Amino acid sequence: ETGVTQTPRHLVMGMTNKKSLKCEQHLGHNAMYWYKQSAKKPLELMFVYSLEERVENNSVPSRFSPECPNSSHLFLHLHTLQPEDSALYLCASSQDLAGGKNIQYFGAGTRLSVL
């Protein structure tokens, strides 16, 4: 148990569906992240939040919409996805963005399949 919980663990959706991924961290951290992990590719950083404010958006298509209602919860809202969006979506948290090691702790991920 890393202290970062992601739900659902698996998700199958059609291209016209709308779904949301949820992440919750129990570590008292201030920063949270969304990553995309595709087969045989490095982790791709999608979004970064610090104290509920988005501080990084790495040119992610608008069909991915993040939401951070508080420092413990992070959502990724999905709509009109494409088959190439099928991947493992990982959430991570770190104590802060700056001032120390800021090791990122990861959840187990949501395996997303877009049909």
Next chain:
Amino acid sequence: GESVGLHLPTLSVQEGDNSIINCAYSNSASDYFIWYKQESGKGPQFIIDIRSNMDKRQGQRVTVLLNKTVKHLSLQIAATQPGDSAVYFCAENPSYGSARQLTFGSGTQLTVLP
């Protein structure tokens, strides 16, 4: 652009032997490095880290070596066990204090043979 890469995508070792996983990085300004382990069906798990002012750091059964001259780091696992089978990622951070610039390599699959 900057990149973090691994020399070998797969590595097989006999149980009980030592494992060495290598990582090359291209950003000479990188200040901080982390090794993660990702088991099947799980997210990456922190193993050990090292700052650029060090060339060696030891943990429990693991050692990370950093060679800044050739921009290379390695993860050594002593007495490899079946539970060590996983994908291992190195990650670099140009700035020790800034978590959001972490760049990950593509990973090495370690398989422990009985």
